[in-house]
Amino acid sequence: MHSKRIWRLIPLLEADGNIQMAIDHWLLGQHLSGQHPPCLRFYTWSPVAISLGYHQHKYPQHWQNLTWQGQKIDLVRRPTGGRAVLHQGDLTYAVVTSGLSGSRIEAYQKICEFLIQGWRQLGIDLHYGSAGRGYIHNPDCFGTATDADLITQDGYKLIGSAQLRRGGAILQHGSMRLQPDVDLFTKVFGGESFSCVQIPQNLSMEKIIAVLIATASNCFDMQLAVQPLSEDEWQAILALSTKLYSP
Numbered sequence: 464m465h466s467k468r469i470w471r472l473i474p475l476l477e478a479d480g481n482i483q484m485a486i487d488h489w490l491l492g493q494h495l496s497g498q499h500p501p502c503l504r505f506y507t508w509s510p511v512a513i514s515l516g517y518h519q520h521k522y523p524q525h526w527q528n529l530t531w532q533g534q535k536i537d538l539v540r541r542p543t544g545g546r547a548v549l550h551q552g553d554l555t556y557a558v559v560t561s562g563l564s565g566s567r568i569e570a571y572q573k574i575c576e577f578l579i580q581g582w583r584q585l586g587i588d589l590h591y592g593s594a595g596r597g598y599i600h601n602p603d604c605f606g607t608a609t610d611a612d613l614i615t616q617d618g619y620k621l622i623g624s625a626q627l628r629r630g631g632a633i634l635q636h637g638s639m640r641l642q643p644d645v646d647l648f649t650k651v652f653g654g655e656s657f658s659c660v661q662i663p664q665n666l667s668m669e670k671i672i673a674v675l676i677a678t679a680s681n682c683f684d685m686q687l688a689v690q691p692l693s694e695d696e697w698q699a700i701l702a703l704s705t706k707l708y709s710p
Contacts, residue, residue, distance in 0.1 A: 467684060467685050467686045468500075468501070468683075468684070468685045468686070469500055469685065469686050469687075469688050470500055470501045470502060470503055470560075470683065470685045470686070470687050470688070471499070471500050471501070471502045471503070471687070471688055471690050472502075472503050472504065472676065472687040472688065472689045472690070473486075473502065473503075473504035473690065473691060473692060474504075474689060474691055475504075475505050475506065475507070475668075475672060476504065476505075476506045476507075476692075477506065477507045477508075477509045478506070478508075478509065479508070479509060479510060479512070479537060479539075480508050480512035480514055480537045480539030480550065481537075481539055481704045482700065482701070482704050483506050483508060483555070484514070484539060484540070484541055484542060484704075485700045485701070485703040485704035486504075486506075486557075486692070486700050487542065487557050487559070487634055487636055488542045488634070488703060489696075489699060489700045489703050490502050490504075490557070490559045490634070491542075491559050491627065491629060491632055491633075491634040492629075494559050494560070494561060494632050495561075495629050495630050495631075495632040499559075501558075501559060501560040501561065501683075501685070502557075502558070502559040502560075503556070503557070503558055503676070503679055503687065504556070504557050505554060505555065505556050505557075505672050505675070506554075506555050506557070507550075507553070507554060507555065507668075508537075508550035508551075508553075508555070510531075510534045510535065510536065510537055511531045511534070511536050511537070511549070511550060511551040511647075512536060512537035512538070512539050512549075512550045513526055513529075513536060513537070513538050513539070513547050513548070513549050513550070513651065514539045514540070514541045514547065514548050514550060515538065515539070515540050515541065515547050516540075516541060516543065516544045516545040516546055516547070516625065517540060517541055517542055517543060517544055517627075518544060519540075519545075519546060519547060522547060526538055526547075526651065529650065529651065531551060531644070531647055541625060541636075542627050542634065543625035543626055543627045543634065543635075543636065544625055544626070544627070545623070545624075545625035548623060548638050549643075549647070549648060549651050549652070550638060551643060551644055551647055552640065552641055552642035552643045552644060553638045553639055553640050553641060553643070554638075554639045554641055554668055554671065554672070555636060555637065555638050555639070556578070556636060556637055556639070556675065557634065557635070557636035558574050558633075558634075558635050558636070558679075559632065559633070559634050560574070560632070560633055560683070561630075561631045561632040561633065562631065563633060567626065567628075570626070570628075570633055570635075571624065571626060571635065572591070574624075574633070574635045575591075575613060575622075575624065576682045577675060577678040577679040577681070577682040577683065578613060578622055578637075578639075578675065578678075579613065580678040580681070580682060581671075581674045581675040581677070581678040581679075582613075582621070584674050584678065585663070585666060585670075585671060585674055586663060587615060587621065587660065587662075588615065588616055589613040589614065589615060589621060589622070590613070590614060590616075591612065591613065591614070592612040592613070592614050592620065612624065615660050619660045620640075621639060621640060621660055622637050622638065622639050622640075623637055623638055624636065624637030624638075625637065639671075640660070641662050641668070641671075642662070
């Protein structure tokens with residue numbers, strides 16, 4: 464029997480967008496330099512934030528002054544591409560790995576397989592979107608579904624993902640919309656009709672994460688070692704977060 468590759472699992476972390484993006488970027492750099500194993504983590508954004516794709520320089524002016532429940536909404540730039548994502552009522556996953564051959568889309572699909580299998584176990588069937596090039600003109604990542612996104616049978620986009628490749632290493636992270644505030648989404652992205660997938664009431668975030676961890680172990684044929692970020696790692700990440708990610 465072959466010994467399975469060990470991946471690191473960083474426990475669920477709530478932090479602001481700058482910190483979360485710095486963690487993902489730092490993990491990719493560490494993995495690329497051979498100092499860190501592949502990694503899986505799940506996280507949430509506090510305060511609520513809009514993340515912009517790395518190359519997305521145009522966005523509505525009013526996004527700089529938005530609030531939700533009395534708190535200013537953060538505007539953060541991701542190290543990955545794609546369009547803007549509103550991070551409220553969502554759960555984000557991040558995978559850092561290497562050794563995936565094939566095209567960008569093939570890499571997406573290899574990584575997304577654990578999400579498809581996990582959500583199937585949770586009772587929601589997902590498949591890839593198929594938007595054409597019109598998506599480039601839509602500032603809202605969730606307003607359209609490309610072949611890198613996962614949508615339900617009735618066309619609701621549950622998971623939008625983005626990717627950054629450096630050498631042979633890949634960072635892929637994505638937002639799963641669990642309990643979006645419809646009014647806030649309309650305020651941010653305008654008046655398009657906003658449909659919501661009904662996540663079963665008994666599905667806690669902990670349950671979703673537990674199932675996705677199990678399907679990731681299976682899909683990537685690896686074992687996960689739980690390891691929170693150390694004090695030294697936090698210092699390196701905080702130093703990085705001051706240099707990056709503000710629009």
